[in-house]
Amino acid sequence: MIVHVVGAGLAGLSAALALAHARAGIRIVVHEAAPHAGGRCRSWNDLRLGAEIDNGTHAVLGANDAVLHHLTLLGTSDEIHWLPDGPRMIWPARGAAWRLGRPRDLVRAWRQTGGSGVAELATAFRLALPFGATTVAARFARDGCLAEALWDPLARAVMNTPASLADAGAFARVLRMTLARGGPAMRMGVARRSLGKGFVDPAVARLRALGAELRFGTRLRAVGLSGAGSTTLIFAGGAVELRAQDRLILALPPWELDGLMPGLAPRWIDSPIVNLHARLARPPRHAPHEPSMIGLVGTAAEWVLDRGELASVTASAAGELVGMPATDLAARLWRDAAPVLGLDATALPPAWRIVKERRATPLQTPCFAADRKRLLRQPSAPILAGDWTVPDLPCTIETALQSGTAAAAQVLAGIVPAA
Numbered sequence: 001m002i003v004h005v006v007g008a009g010l011a012g013l014s015a016a017l018a019l020a021h022a023r024a025g026i027r028i029v030v031h032e033a034a035p036h037a038g039g040r041c042r043s044w045n046d047l048r049l050g051a052e053i054d055n056g057t058h059a060v061l062g063a064n065d066a067v068l069h070h071l072t073l074l075g076t077s078d079e080i081h082w083l084p085d086g087p088r089m090i091w092p093a094r095g096a097a098w099r100l101g102r103p104r105d106l107v108r109a110w111r112q113t114g115g116s117g118v119a120e121l122a123t124a125f126r127l128a129l130p131f132g133a134t135t136v137a138a139r140f141a142r143d144g145c146l147a148e149a150l151w152d153p154l155a156r157a158v159m160n161t162p163a164s165l166a167d168a169g170a171f172a173r174v175l176r177m178t179l180a181r182g183g184p185a186m187r188m189g190v191a192r193r194s195l196g197k198g199f200v201d202p203a204v205a206r207l208r209a210l211g212a213e214l215r216f217g218t219r220l221r222a223v224g225l226s227g228a229g230s231t232t233l234i235f236a237g238g239a240v241e242l243r244a245q246d247r248l249i250l251a252l253p254p255w256e257l258d259g260l261m262p263g264l265a266p267r268w269i270d271s272p273i274v275n276l277h278a279r280l281a282r283p284p285r286h287a288p289h290e291p292s293m294i295g296l297v298g299t300a301a302e303w304v305l306d307r308g309e310l311a312s313v314t315a316s317a318a319g320e321l322v323g324m325p326a327t328d329l330a331a332r333l334w335r336d337a338a339p340v341l342g343l344d345a346t347a348l349p350p351a352w353r354i355v356k357e358r359r360a361t362p363l364q365t366p367c368f369a370a371d372r373k374r375l376l377r378q379p380s381a382p383i384l385a386g387d388w389t390v391p392d393l394p395c396t397i398e399t400a401l402q403s404g405t406a407a408a409a410q411v412l413a414g415i416v417p418a419a
């Protein structure tokens with residue numbers, strides 16, 4: 001039996017890893033369009049910055065069981081730095097600062113930001129109540145201090161979607177798993193060195209060691225399904241015929257799947273994320289020993305990851321910023337980030353790079369949530385994986401990894417008819 005996995009993002013890697021570790025005598029072939037693995041969660045050695053950088057800062061949460069499992073499996077748990085008291089949040093325009101590491105920090109945030117009344121704080125309890133399809137802003141608060149200082153930044157961070165558009169169902173589910181549980185579930189972790197070192201390179205090495213074949217630079221152009229149930233994969237370099245016992249896992253984002261097999265992917269709107277990476281010129285004694293993460297409220301820059309010699313500044317749901325020329329964008333983000341790094345905001349560091357991910361995730365609206373739920377209820381051959389295929393949760397590393405393991409389990413259980 002051969003299992004063809006198309007896509008070597010985290011979903012495809014996790015599917016291939018679960019199959020390889022099952023040692024079920026399955027031959028695994030991973031087909032990846034890019035010359036490297038990792039997809040939207042990738043790193044490279046950047047010559048301009050003289051460092052390995054990520055396409056964008058990724059944060060993981062203590063409640064992310066699939067993330068913890070992936071890191072344990074690969075022996076890379078130490079590659080994640082867990083922020084001991086959660087990220088520090090700063091609202092420069094109000095001179096307010098608070099942490100976001102424990103449930104009671106919510107009350108601190110409300111006090112610090114000049115919360116107008118207890119009713120505003122009480123909106124948090126709406127988390128526990130059932131509700132239909134609606135947005136975060138409509139469910140929690142459209143305006144007021146907590147809306148600006150908490151709900152919108154959290155919706156952007158967790159869903160890459162502003163609170164005014166973000167699906168409240170998926171958002172509330174994440175908050176119930178983290179904020180409401182508190183403790184270790186609420187921890188926020190960032191890559192100590194790079195995403196590649198924690199999530200991707202060791203996965204590729206493990207797959208090779210277990211005999212899986214990884215074919216890079218191999219874009220799937222079309223999938224031929226015959227009435228008789230046979231499947232042909234058409235790549236630029238030739239076609240691959242699947243035999244009756246073979247299986248196919250498509251671990252692709254909705255926009256790729258839609259081009260290959262219309263009707264399987266939900267309707268989506270792109271939601272970009274932009275990152276400024278800058279090499280910092282500051283005396284080593286001023287550099288933090290461990291990575292730190294600072295959240296900014298009311299500015300274009302939303303998160304500042306300080307790794308000592310390198311800082312990465314993130315703007316999520318960045319539809320309005322992504323079209324700006326790189327130099328203007330860098331200056332704008334640096335102006336917000338430099339003060340929290342203790343550096344001069346008027347001059348960009350000598351080495352910097354802007355990375356624009358135009359399709360970081362779909363805009364995760366109630367419509368997107370409903371559409372994918374409807375589609376995922378239908379049985380599909382081939383097996384689908386990818387961050388968007390876990391209903392009721394936002395598209396993240398966690399859901400990408402979960403989806404890969406679930407796809408592998410489907411193959412192993414033999415419950416899916418031959419593709």
Ligand SMILES: Cc1cc2nc3c(=O)[nH]c(=O)nc-3n(C[C@H](O)[C@H](O)[C@H](O)COP(=O)(O)OP(=O)(O)OC[C@H]3O[C@@H](n4cnc5c(N)ncnc54)[C@H](O)[C@@H]3O)c2cc1C
Pocket residue numbers: 006007008009010011012031032033034037038039040041055056057058059060218219220221251252253256273274357359360361385386387388395396397398400
């Ligand atoms: C800048 C940025 C910041 C983010 N921040 C966070 C964060 O803080 N926390 C978090 O949890 N998540 C974050 N995410 C989301 C996270 O990266 C994704 O949810 C996850 O990586 C998706 O993995 P995937 O395998 O489902 O999809 P992808 O990573 O998109 O993988 C799909 C793979 O398929 C390949 N492919 C596409 N078409 C074809 C084809 N026709 N033939 C062969 N191969 C093909 C692609 O090259 C790619 O490698 C962020 C994403 C970005 C871009």
